[in-house]
Amino acid sequence: MGKEKRELTGAEIFWECLIREGVEVIFGYPGGYTLPIYDALTKYQDKVRHVLTRHEQGATHMADGFARASGKVGVAMATSGPGATNMITGLATAMMDSSPIVCITGQVPTNVIGTDAFQETDITGATLPVTKHSYLVSDIRDLAHSIREAFYIARTGRPGPVLIDIPKDVQNAKTEFVYPTSPIVLPGYHPPRRATGEQVSRALEMINEAKRPVILAGHGVLISGTANQIRELAEKGNIPVATTLLGIGSIPDQHPLNLGMMGMHGKAQANHAVQNADLLIACGMRFDDRVIGKVSTYSPKSKKIHIDIDAVELNKNIKVDLAINADLAVVLRQIIPGVRVRKHAHWTRKIKEWIKDADRRDILNKKTDVLIGAQVINKIWEGTEGKAVVVSDVGQNQMIEAQYYGHDEPHTHITSGGLGTMGFGLPAAIGTSFAVKDREIWVVVGDGGIQMTISELATAVQENANIKIAIINNGYLGMVRQWQQLFYNARYVETPIYSPDFVKVAEAYRMPGYRVDKIEDIIPTMRKAQAHQGPVLIEFVVEKHDTVYPMVPAGEPLHEMVRRPHVPSDAKEN
Amino acid sequence: MQHTIIALVEDKPGVLNRIVSLFRRRNYNIKSLAVGPCETPGVSRLTIVTDENDSIRQNLVCNNLLKLINVIEVEDVTNVPTVIRENVLIKVQVNAQNREELKNIAKERNAxxxxxxxxxMILEVTESVGKIQATIDVLRPYGILEIVRSGKIAITRGDDRPEIKNGVAGRGTESSRATEQVNNYLY
Structure with missing residues (x-):
C-alpha cells in the first residue's frame, strides 16, 4: 500500500483531499473562519475552480444541480455562523432528493467552541436532521480520513448531503500528510446489494401473473442508472410506466408505455392506471404523500412490490406485499431474465381511453389572446427539440414544466421535489452548467421564485454560465393562489406579488433580457437567446389566473382529480 | 405497549445525540435509555425503551436508527426471550423503632x-422491573426520600449471541461491505 508523506497545513490537506476525490469545481463564499482554506487555494487554482456565489444557499443549490446533472459529488463551502446557517435550506433540499453534496463550513477555533464566539454556530447540531452524516473535525489528524469518508458516504447507498465543519485552528495546524489508501471502514454502513433468491422468485411470480401491472419509476431509477433496464422490463412484460416528479426521464416521453407523471398534478391516465392496477412495481421511489393522495384508498386492488436501497422507505407510507431492500440495478438484473413476454391487450386498451380523454381537455387546444404557461413550456420544448436540460423552480411553473416538457433522457429534468425549495432553479442551473456542456440548459421559474435567489444572476454573468432563464410571470405566487382559489374561496391573501422590470434587471446585470407576451414571439425570441453564448433572461407574461390541472386535493383519493373541463368549440379535433 | 430495543453503536462524540435526536424528530418518547461499553472495544451498547404502540412506526424507528452511519446493529427484543434488569437505589427514612423491620424487608426483597x-438508609435493588416496583410500594409507607434508576438493560436468553443482522429480522438481503470497490461516479 503506497503512502505519500509531507508536512502540510490543514488548509492544504483539505485541497489535496478534494483533488483526490476528483473535485474540479467548488461553489463557495469566503469568510473569517475559512480564510486559511482560501489562502491555500492559491496553490491549487490550476486544479480546482472556485465559483464565488452571492449567497451560501445559492452555493449549496449549485452543488446540488451539479451533482444531479453529472452524477458526481457537488461541493459547496461557507464560513461559520451565518454562512453555515445559510446552507441549511440547500442541505435539506439535497437530503430530501437524495442528492450527493459535501458542504464544508469553517468553524471558530477549537479552544473557543461553545463560548458564543463571534460567528459561532453549532452547525453540526443544527444540521443533524438534514444531513446524511456530518463531521466536526477537531484534530488535524482526523481531517483527511473525514473528507474521504464524507465523499464516500455522500455518493454511496442512498446518496445525500454530508457536512464537514473545520475549525480555523485545524486549518492552520500542520501535520505529516498521509493520504489514506486503505479501504474505508465504517462498521455501521453497508448499503444493501442483492435481492434474495426467494424475493426474486416471488417478484417474478407476481409480475408474470399480473393482468394490470404498472411500474412506478422514481428518482432511484436515475440515481442507480437503470433507465435502460426499466425500459427493458416495461417492453418485455408490456408494462406501462408512471413516474414520480423526480423520476421523469426514466422512460422517453413519447414511449408508448409511458404514462407520464403520477400524483397530485400527475397525468390522469397515470393516476387511473395506479388506482386500477392489480400490481405495482415501485422502483426507487418512496410513496410520497404528493404521489399517493389518500393512503386508505391508494391503489386498492393491487399487490405491491417495492424495491428501494433505503430500508426506511419500505412499508413506511404504503404497506407492500414484497419489500426488497437492495440496489435497484442489481435487482433488475436478477429479475428481468425471468419476466415473461406479455401483451396485456385489455389493460393497454383501457389506458388508451384515459389518454384520449385527457387529450380532449388539454389546455394547448385552447385559443386565447393571453399567453398560457403550458403553451410557453410547450414552445420551449419545441424550440429545444426536447433535448435541453431543464431546471425548474417550485410551484405552477414546476408542474407545467413536468407536464409539458417531454423529457426523453435521464438527468435532463432537475427540480427540487421533496422539499419544494423556491429559489432552487436559478442556482441549480448555474451548477448544472459546470456539468453539462453539450446541451442547452433552460431554467423555468416563476416571478416569485426568481426573486428568492435573483442575486445569483450576478454569478451567472460572472461565470458566463450558458443558461436561458424563462420567467413565467403571472403576477402571483401561483400555486398558493391556486389553493386559495380552490380551497379558500378565492381569497387571494398575500399572493399577488410585485416584481421589478425583469428585462431591466437583466440589463442591469449586463445580460440580454427579453419580454414575450404573444405566442408567435416565443420561438423567435428563443432563437435570439440560443444564439447568445451566456446567460439570457426571457420574461413570459402569462395568464394570471391559470390553474394547474389535473389536481388531486391534498389527502383525497388519487382517482378523484379535479379536471380541466373539456376544451369546447375551438378544440383541435373539431 | 413498551418496546425494548438493543443497539450497538460506535463509541464516538455526538453519537448519542444523533440517536436521541432521531427519536425527537419522529416524535417518539423514550421511557428509559441505558448506555455503556460492551464486549467489543470502541462499541457502546444501548438499551432503549419506548412506549410506541404502532408496530409500523416501531419498525420505522429501528430502520431509522440503522440508517445512522455510526449505528452498527439494532434489534427490537420486545418479543424475544430476554433477561431485563434495572438497578435502583432507594433512600428511605428510618428510625430506631423500624430499623430492624426495614432490614428484614431488605432481606426478603433481595435488596x-x-x-x-x-x-x-440506602437500599440497592437489581431486579426485573415488576419486582422493583413491588419493593418501592412496600417501602413507601416508611417515607422514601430519593429514588434513582439506571434504566432497563436487556440481554437475550440462550447460548448464542442473538442474530442481530444489519437490518430488521426477516429482511435477509445481502449487504455490500464498505471495503467493496465503489465507482467514483453514480452514473
Missing amino acids: RIVDEGERS
Missing part, C-alpha cells in the same frame, strides 16, 4: 443495604 445513616 442490599449500601449505606446506613442515622435517619435514613
